[in-house]
Amino acid sequence: MKTSGILLPIFSLPSDYGIGCFSKEAYKFVDFLEEAGQNYWQILPLGTIGAGNSPYLSFSSFAGSAYYIDLEQLLEEGLLKKKELESIKEENQGKVDYDTVRQNHRKLLRKAYFRFHPDEEYKKFVKDNEYWLGEYTEYMSKKKSKLPESYFAFCQYYFHKQWLKLKKYANDKGIQIVGDLPFYVALDGTAFTYHKELFKVDEEGKATVVGGCPPDAFAEDGQVWSNPVYDWEYHKKTNYEWWMNRLRHNFMLYDVLRLDHFRGFDEYFEIPAEDETAVNGEWVKGPGIEFFEAMKEQLGDKKVIAENLGFLTDSVHKLLDDTGFPGMNILEFAFGAYDDSIYLPHKYKENSVVYTGTHDNDTVVGWYETLSEDDKKFLEHYLKYSTIERTGTVHLDLISLALESRSDMVIIPLQDYLGLGNEARINTPSTVGGNWEWRVKEEQLTDELKELIRTLTIKYRTVAEENAKKAAEEAQQ
Secondary structure, X not given: OOEEEEEOOHHHOOOOOOOOOOOHHHHHHHHHHHHOOOOEEEOOOOEOOOHHHOOOOOOOOOOEOHHHOOHHHHHHOOOOOHHHHHOOOOOOOOEOOHHHHHHHHHHHHHHHHHHOOOOHHHHHHHXXXXXXXXXXXXXXXXXXXXXXXXXXHHHHHHHHHHHHHHHXXXXXXXXXXXXXXXXXXXXXXXXXXXXXXXXXXOOOOOEOEEEEEOOOOOOOOOEEEEEEOEOXXXXXXXXXXXXXXXXXXXXXXXXXXXXXXXXXXXXXXXXXXXXXXXXXXXXXEOOOHHHHHHHHHHHOOOEXXXXXXXXXXXXXXXXXXXXXXXXEEEHHHOOOOOOOOOOOHHHOOOOEEEXXXXXXXXXXXXXXXXXXXXXXXXXXXXXXXXXXXXXXOHHHHHHHHHHHOOOOEEEEEHHHHHOOOHHHOOOOOOOOOOOOOEOOOHHHOOHXXXXXXXXXXXXXXXXXXXXXXXXXXXXXX
């Protein structure tokens, strides 16, 4: 069955109080998705926000960002006063002001913490999560020396309580949450601080190698990511215990998990830690299918999307086939006039997920504006001979292509349904500043937009089902 959803980072929701991602606006967006005929809401990692405000550089593989806690719910529980909340009320300018969010949320979360009286539910949360919570609270207390460890436990309690409440609301409405698991962890974080044995380190506990990408046409010296590299031999001896705990926790938070940098499970690029470029790096074999066999044995069948973008070797393709996970197709990668791209829609297989673009790509409108004339002509030629009904706008034409494609699952960034340009881009890789900031405004989530999404979804879902039925009948003849 053809399914579809919307990609909207949790921090991109409108809110009167900073980010407040678990607020009433989140519940309204779930209602919007249901009424628009959608099956999925894809968000980015919910972890603590790291360097450059990136959700992919978290201090912990288990903790969530305290800045996502809805302060209005704390008001309802008597942990905050109305005048305190009103003092930080702001007008949504279409961007997240992280400095202001940090200042305001810290101030009010501290007030709420000192008014909080631990109950049995809180004590159960602490006990159930002791395998990661103690290390995290100790780490954060040392990092923020003015705050006690129990403050950080309090924040995690409310993060998980509020998020799981919102997730249940979504699930009850027929909406599944698609989460995201970064492959690597940060040097500045709990895993590397407390569990050196998980990584390739020297006798002093310093990383001997770090992750990155080799030199290519886009980066002459390659890319050095500075993430510690896993000691897969150690992980294998423990039957991947740390990874399984990490996955188990994330499958509690999400219904479907996108595995970032799927290629790393087959082979990964490691660079001497002291090097400033990736020139001396080398490819090293990862755990391969054995890892996913252990995952199935310990966790059962789980819904996974493999992030398999970029240059892939035959062994990566084989690993993807062996796992049975759907890979990703990106329409913005398809239309090079002189490149017979694997991302052209007629090449997709059913067991895959198609996007117009991801959080690391420009919006369709922004992307189209930068295309060469030859590429635009090729795109027009492709659209002309496709079977979609032309809309007169490039973003809706590409959405129609995605919805009509053979891919079983279609995920469209909200900005593309809105027809927004480069100003609504979420992230530009390898740049600092201006990323992870875009927010939708409440007035943009109109009934007209909802009806547009629903109409296109139903129309092409019907077409896809008819095409599949026709193909099956032809195969039987």
